[in-house]
Amino acid sequence: MSDGxxxxxxxxxxxxxxxxxxxxSRKLLAEADALSSRISVLNEIGLAINESLDxxxxxxxxxxxxxxxxxxxxxxxxxxxxxxxxxxTLFGGPEPETLDLGKMPNLAQVIYTPRPVIIKAxxxxxxxxxxxxxxxxxxxxxxxFMGAICFATTESNRYTRDDLRIGHMLALQLSSAIxxxxxxxxLQVTQAELKMRVEELDAYGHTIAHDLKGPLGxxxxxxxxxxxxxxxxxxxxxxxxxxxxxxSADQMTxxxxxxxxxxxxxxxxxxxxxVNVRKVVDAALERYSHLVETKGIHVEVSxxxxxxxxxxxxxxxxxxxxxxxxxxxxxxxxTPSITITGTSQPAAVRYEVRDTGIGIKPxxxxxxxxxxxxxxxxxxxxxxxxxxxxxxRIITRLRGExxxxxxxxxxxxxWFTLPPATTCVEGELSP
Amino acid sequence: xxxxxxxxxxxxRLLGEAYVHALQMCGFTAKHIQDSTKALPLITEEQPVxxxxxxxxxxxxxxxxxxxxxxxxxxxxxxxIVATANHLMLSEEVRAQANLVLQKPVSMDQIRQFATxxxxxxxxxxxx
Numbered sequence: 001m002s003d004g005x006x007x008x009x010x011x012x013x014x015x016x017x018x019x020x021x022x023x024x025s026r027k028l029l030a031e032a033d034a035l036s037s038r039i040s041v042l043n044e045i046g047l048a049i050n051e052s053l054d055x056x057x058x059x060x061x062x063x064x065x066x067x068x069x070x071x072x073x074x075x076x077x078x079x080x081x082x083x084x085x086x087x088x089t090l091f092g093g094p095e096p097e098t099l100d101l102g103k104m105p106n107l108a109q110v111i112y113t114p115r116p117v118i119i120k121a122x123x124x125x126x127x128x129x130x131x132x133x134x135x136x137x138x139x140x141x142x143x144x145f146m147g148a149i150c151f152a153t154t155e156s157n158r159y160t161r162d163d164l165r166i167g168h169m170l171a172l173q174l175s176s177a178i179x180x181x182x183x184x185x186x187l188q189v190t191q192a193e194l195k196m197r198v199e200e201l202d203a204y205g206h207t208i209a210h211d212l213k214g215p216l217g218x219x220x221x222x223x224x225x226x227x228x229x230x231x232x233x234x235x236x237x238x239x240x241x242x243x244x245x246x247x248s249a250d251q252m253t254x255x256x257x258x259x260x261x262x263x264x265x266x267x268x269x270x271x272x273x274x275v276n277v278r279k280v281v282d283a284a285l286e287r288y289s290h291l292v293e294t295k296g297i298h299v300e301v302s303x304x305x306x307x308x309x310x311x312x313x314x315x316x317x318x319x320x321x322x323x324x325x326x327x328x329x330x331x332x333x334x335t336p337s338i339t340i341t342g343t344s345q346p347a348a349v350r351y352e353v354r355d356t357g358i359g360i361k362p363x364x365x366x367x368x369x370x371x372x373x374x375x376x377x378x379x380x381x382x383x384x385x386x387x388x389x390x391x392x393r394i395i396t397r398l399r400g401e402x403x404x405x406x407x408x409x410x411x412x413x414x415w416f417t418l419p420p421a422t423t424c425v426e427g428e429l430s431p
Numbered sequence: 432x433x434x435x436x437x438x439x440x441x442x443x444r445l446l447g448e449a450y451v452h453a454l455q456m457c458g459f460t461a462k463h464i465q466d467s468t469k470a471l472p473l474i475t476e477e478q479p480v481x482x483x484x485x486x487x488x489x490x491x492x493x494x495x496x497x498x499x500x501x502x503x504x505x506x507x508x509x510x511x512i513v514a515t516a517n518h519l520m521l522s523e524e525v526r527a528q529a530n531l532v533l534q535k536p537v538s539m540d541q542i543r544q545f546a547t548x549x550x551x552x553x554x555x556x557x558x559x
Contacts, residue, residue, distance in 0.1 A: 206516075206517060206520065209516045209517050210487045210516040210517070213516040213535040213536055214443040214445075214446050214516075214535075215443075215445070215446070216535075216536050217446050217449070217514075217535050217536030217537060218443070218445045218446040218449050218536075220536045220538060221446070221449040221450070221452075221453055221536065221537065221538070221539060221542075222449050222452075224453075224538060224539035224540075225449070225452055225453055225456060225539060228456065228539060229456065249536065250536075253535075253536050257534075260517055260519075261519065264517075264519050287534065289544075290538070290540045290541055290544055293544075294540065312519055316519070
């Protein structure tokens, strides 16, 4: 070997190395490129299946798009549903038979381990006996094993470890999509059940109200008739006893009414319309006209701006506040009066129901709007303390606020706000 | 002068009887119809001054009776007082068609109040 030869060798080697290096680099680059495009496809599929909450739709996307990731002639999904198994072919044949793990040893292995398997040259599975190459990957959720996905092709030695990795990544995406879809389906069932229960409860409440009010009305009316008709003929003690029956009937009626209103408040539609508040106040006053008359209460109503809300509920607010004002007017009130006023503010309308009644002690004002709170130690006043909590709930629902100002011994002013009528657009409250 | 006629339509027998008593005490001749399907022919025939009408009844409910009364020319002007267990459930149509809506239970005071009003109206119309 000449000097020249020995000198040429490293150069040749160098040239060879460079060529190989170049080739290897090109090959690696091509692989990286392929991998990166597979990963971006994977992301795309992941996004598409996680967008849907419908299991069939998710399976459809997998069947249609997984081809971009892996070569296969068959794709099937096996899912555990409650305690049953369901197997479904998403792509290619055959149509699934009933799931018999004895005849599907590879699937059984995945289910019991649960680890992915790669089959290179034929399987004992009767279901997939025509497919030489298979990848079966478990689908896992935090609650545990959920099922498996299988890709298969008739060509043997078709799948590599890389294919398995890609399949595994797809399985991760699919698992989360299936879990979301299942949770959503469960939620929908629960929601429907809940809605039905609430409806049943409302129907029940309505029936009870009607059924209770019949006998109650009868008791009340007969007690009153007795007092009216026989007052002169029976001792005073008898009239008093019978009057007590009437009062108890009143008390029970009010409880039934309040519980009913609370139940109705829980459901109900959310349609907001402009409300003629003056009309509503007149209707509320009409309910108590006989009490106002017999107690000689002076009622004054100023001009009232319209509001955006629901007429029946606004009537309920005023009716409750008026009823309270009458109730707590005090026995020896020389100038019993109720004044109802309203003012327009930039972002709301404000109403006030002012009375010259017994007032509320400052320490009691805080708990006034809580359920079942009764602050007055006034005997012979019916009620279970639901009235103001109902009012407060209605007002919250109508997107307003409520408050109270009171001087003990002088009177009470309840105020509340509602959205102005101008915020109502075609029956809807504008945002 | 004969006492004016009032009809009570309520499927509750005892309550209906109590209303009849109460109306009688207030100066009416009152009759109770327990089966609401019989209300329309009886009211059409006897032309009462006022009808006290329950809302929730089997077969034919109060809203249906009221609608039929208003649609029938000979009964369209008869005064109808609606007694409802839950006024929140009352439709706008019923509110518009009724002369007065009372929340159950109806008190003697309320009956006396509307009875006095009806009797005054009745006397005025008889005098015409």
